[in-house]
Amino acid sequence: MTNPVGVLSLQGDFREHLQVFERLGIPAIAVKRRAELDSVSGLVLPGGESTTIGKLARIFDLFNPIVDAIQGGLPVFGTCAGLIMLADQITDGIVGQETFGGLDVVVQRNAFGNQLDSFEVDLPFQGIAEHVHAAFIRAPLITEVGPAASVVASLEDGRVVGVVQGNRLGISFHPEVTGEDRIHRYFYDALVCA
Amino acid sequence: MSGLDLVTMSEFSKPEVGTQLVKRGLAEMLKGGVIMDVINVEQAKIAEDAGAVAVMALERVPADIRAQGGVSRMSDPDMIDQIIDAVSIPVMAKARIGHFVEAQILESLGVDYIDESEVLSPADYVNHIDKWKFNVPFVCGATNLGEALRRITEGAAMIRSKGEAGTGDVSEAMKHIRTISGEIRALAAKSDDELYVAAKELQAPYQLVHEIARTGKLPVVMFVAGGVATPADAALMMQLDANGVFVGSGIFKSGDPVARAKAIVKATTFYNDPAVLAEVSRGLGEAMVGINVSDLPAPHRLAERGW
Numbered sequence: 001m002t003n004p005v006g007v008l009s010l011q012g013d014f015r016e017h018l019q020v021f022e023r024l025g026i027p028a029i030a031v032k033r034r035a036e037l038d039s040v041s042g043l044v045l046p047g048g049e050s051t052t053i054g055k056l057a058r059i060f061d062l063f064n065p066i067v068d069a070i071q072g073g074l075p076v077f078g079t080c081a082g083l084i085m086l087a088d089q090i091t092d093g094i095v096g097q098e099t100f101g102g103l104d105v106v107v108q109r110n111a112f113g114n115q116l117d118s119f120e121v122d123l124p125f126q127g128i129a130e131h132v133h134a135a136f137i138r139a140p141l142i143t144e145v146g147p148a149a150s151v152v153a154s155l156e157d158g159r160v161v162g163v164v165q166g167n168r169l170g171i172s173f174h175p176e177v178t179g180e181d182r183i184h185r186y187f188y189d190a191l192v193c194a
Numbered sequence: 195m196s197g198l199d200l201v202t203m204s205e206f207s208k209p210e211v212g213t214q215l216v217k218r219g220l221a222e223m224l225k226g227g228v229i230m231d232v233i234n235v236e237q238a239k240i241a242e243d244a245g246a247v248a249v250m251a252l253e254r255v256p257a258d259i260r261a262q263g264g265v266s267r268m269s270d271p272d273m274i275d276q277i278i279d280a281v282s283i284p285v286m287a288k289a290r291i292g293h294f295v296e297a298q299i300l301e302s303l304g305v306d307y308i309d310e311s312e313v314l315s316p317a318d319y320v321n322h323i324d325k326w327k328f329n330v331p332f333v334c335g336a337t338n339l340g341e342a343l344r345r346i347t348e349g350a351a352m353i354r355s356k357g358e359a360g361t362g363d364v365s366e367a368m369k370h371i372r373t374i375s376g377e378i379r380a381l382a383a384k385s386d387d388e389l390y391v392a393a394k395e396l397q398a399p400y401q402l403v404h405e406i407a408r409t410g411k412l413p414v415v416m417f418v419a420g421g422v423a424t425p426a427d428a429a430l431m432m433q434l435d436a437n438g439v440f441v442g443s444g445i446f447k448s449g450d451p452v453a454r455a456k457a458i459v460k461a462t463t464f465y466n467d468p469a470v471l472a473e474v475s476r477g478l479g480e481a482m483v484g485i486n487v488s489d490l491p492a493p494h495r496l497a498e499r500g501w
Contacts, residue, residue, distance in 0.1 A: 010463050011226040011247065032464070047223045048247070049283055055245040056463055080223070094242060094282050109282060115306035116329050118216040122207035130205050137219045138284065138306070156206040177219050 005192060006031035006040030008066075010056040012048020012081060016176035020184045034065055042075035042167075042192035044184075045082030045100075047137070047174050050109065053081055054098050063098070070102040075167035075194075077187040083170035084109055084140050091143065103170050104146030105163055111141035120178070125162065126152040127190075128182050134161070134173035141172060167191040212329030217351035220284065220306065220331060221415035224248055224438055228428065228459050229417065231255050231442040234273070235280040237451070244455035248284040248306070250440065251277040256313050256360030256496070257443035257482065265315045268296040274303050286333070291500055292318025294327075301330040307352070308332050310345075312499035313359045313442075322500070325349030335419065337370045337497055339377035343398035343406070344501075346414060353412060355436075356497040357420015360443050362484030364421040364430065366497055371418055371434050381407040420497065423448070423481050425461030425474045432465035449479030 007017045009030035021028035028044075031037050043066070045053075057063040070076055070086075078086040084093075085100050087107035112118070118137045125132040132153070142160040145151055153162030153171060161172040169191060175183045227247030232238040233255060241249050253269040254262065268289055278285045284306035289296035291310055296317075300308050310323050312335050322345065325332040331351035336342035342353045355374065357367030377396075384392055384407055393403040405413060418431040419440035428439045441458055448454045457474040464470035492498070 009226075013222045013225060015225070016222065048225075049223065049227060051242060051283060052227055052245045052247050052459070056459070059460060060464070092282065114278075114304045115216075115220055115284065115331065116301070116304060117211065118220065119209040119211045120213050120215055121209040122205075124205040131207075135215055135219050137216055137223060174219065177222055178215065 002193065003039055003041040004029045005042045005044065005188065006036060007044045007046060008053070008057075008082075009046075010060070010062075011052045012046040013174070013176060014046045017044050017046050017079075017184075020176050020181050021188075024181055024185055024188070026184075026188050032060070034061060037062060037065055037069060040074075042077070042187065043069065044187075045076065045078035045085050047080040047082065047176070050081040050084040050099075051094055051097060053085060058098070063100070067100050070100055070168070073167070075187070075191040076102060076169070077184075077191070078170045079174050079176060080137065080139055080172060083107060083142075083172055086168060086170045088146070102168050103163060103165050104148035105142045105170070106144035107140045108143045109140050110138050111143070112136060112139055114138065121155070123153060123155065123161070125183065128186050132175070132182070133178045133180050134175070135178050136161075136173050139172045142170075167194065214351070217331035218414050221333070221352035224284070224417075225415055226463060227438045228462050229286065229438065229440045230445055230455060231440070232277065232446070235276050237446055238277045238281050240452055241445075241455060242281045242283050244452065245459040246283060246455065247438070248286055249277065249281060250286045250288065250309065250442070251305075252288055255443040255446060257362075257447050258360075259313060260360040260485075260494070267314060268293070268300065271299065271303055274300070274305065278304060288314055289323070290314040291316040292321050292323060294323045297323050297328060297332075301328055305330065310334050310350075312356060312496050316499050322348050325351075333417075335497075335500060336374065338373045339381075340396035340398050341501065342374060342412060342416070343396060343402050346412070347399055347402060350414065352415050352417065354417040354419040354440055356500070357418065357422070358487045358490070359420045359496050360485075361421050361487055361490070362423040362444060362447075362482040363487045364423070364427045366487050367418050367420045367422060367431065368434075370420075370497070371431060371436055374416070375435060378406060378410060378412070382410045421487075422458075423484065424478075425457045425471055428458045429461045429465035429471050432462055438462065444482055447482035449481075454478050454481075
């Protein structure tokens with residue numbers, strides 16, 4: 001029996017991520033504190049506001065432990081704001097905005113514009129399905145992919161919206177709000193239990 | 195072979211904007227967060243820096259609207275543009291109840307959410323805005339479940355309790371969230387054949403009433419607003435199952451807005467941890483002065499606007 005998966009629960013749609021794992025029958029817990037972080041077998045970084053999540057992680061002494069855990073090999077999966085938090089480099093952040101890092105990519109915040117440009121689309125996701133229903137909500141884009149990361153999802157025009165790097169997965173969209181549970185399944189089976 | 199078989203199916207569908215899912219979805223991303231009223235770029239940056247998940251851009255905070263009186267309207271587009279340019283978090287702005295042209299203007303400015311708000315003077319005492327006609331999502335105030343369901347029926351993608359804005363008195367927000375939660379629990383206890391009358395009494399569509407009775411929750415995110423002035427107020431609302439809080443006058447009408455903004459953000463995340471709440475409540479300086487709602491003559495109560 002492995003340890004439960006954790007969902008970083010400082011701000012954002014962490015409950016939706018926990019519900020996906022519940023539907024899949026995968027044990028999962030909310031992570032707000034250091035002791036909880038230390039007990040998980042993988043960590044999901046949810047959607048939300050990356051500026052808020054980063055500040056709260058810093059204030060409540062989770063920031064460096066999460067960085068260390070990722071560098072130490074903890075499997076991670078970030079959606080939207082979570083992808084921003086996993087990027088080694090970001091553009092259009094606020095002054096001094098920090099990320100946990102771990103993915104060899106450059107991510108642009110709010111890359112599509114404001115809420116009027118938020119959209120839903122079906123797209124292929126490598127190794128998972130030809131049609132994944134994806135919701136992009138004030139979403140970020142992966143504007144540069146370094147040699148360590150591989151593209152797993154793109155828009156029709158080729159813009160990159162998902163990458164994997166070892167046991168780290170980052171995507172621009174929100175499977176947790178569209179009832180698309182297969183990406184969480186993939187994260188658990190292929191990256192956490194690998 | 196039919197013609198359809200000859201069409202090459204693309205793996206990609208056509209992107210769709212302004213859907214119910216993306217409208218409600220943005221509110222999902224704001225959960226567990228604090229949305230702060232700001233009247234200029236400097237305040238907007240303080241809010242963002244303190245960890246606000248969004249800002250509400252308006253010319254006067256409710257406490258000043260209350261003090262100054264007169265007709266209160268949508269803010270100057272210049273001021274809203276400046277705030278949109280200054281911050282990276284979502285920007286909301288208020289339109290008067292029923293004033294669909296103010297809403298059209300705000301949508302054209304590219305705000306991320308419109309608050310059809312009782313804090314401004316209502317433009318229509320009969321109808322609210324038909325919010326389905328817009329691609330931008332709307333948040334609306336409610337004092338009870340029926341009101342919340344009527345707003346959702348009109349297309350609201352997020353609900354907030356009304357509270358009594360500009361008072362610093364949390365008792366009305368308390369009353370509204372307890373009323374809404376209690377009415378949802380009462381619905382959940384009813385059998386299917388009792389829901390027809392429940393829908394009649396709530397003055398809301400049967401389908402929506404049925405959905406709420408069976409899921410035990412609203413289909414949209416619900417924040418609390420109106421009178422939140424301290425970290426403890428914010429945590430109180432979160433413990434009562436609010437999804438997040440709006441703080442209007444409570445931050446920038448207080449003695450030390452920077453410290454108070456940060457403290458309320460922390461309290462909203464660690465709402466269940468009294469030790470953290472005690473820590474963040476220390477040394478915040480003066481809270482906004484406040485007005486007891488019971489001292490307000492009924493015609494001056496904003497929560498009674500809208501129906």
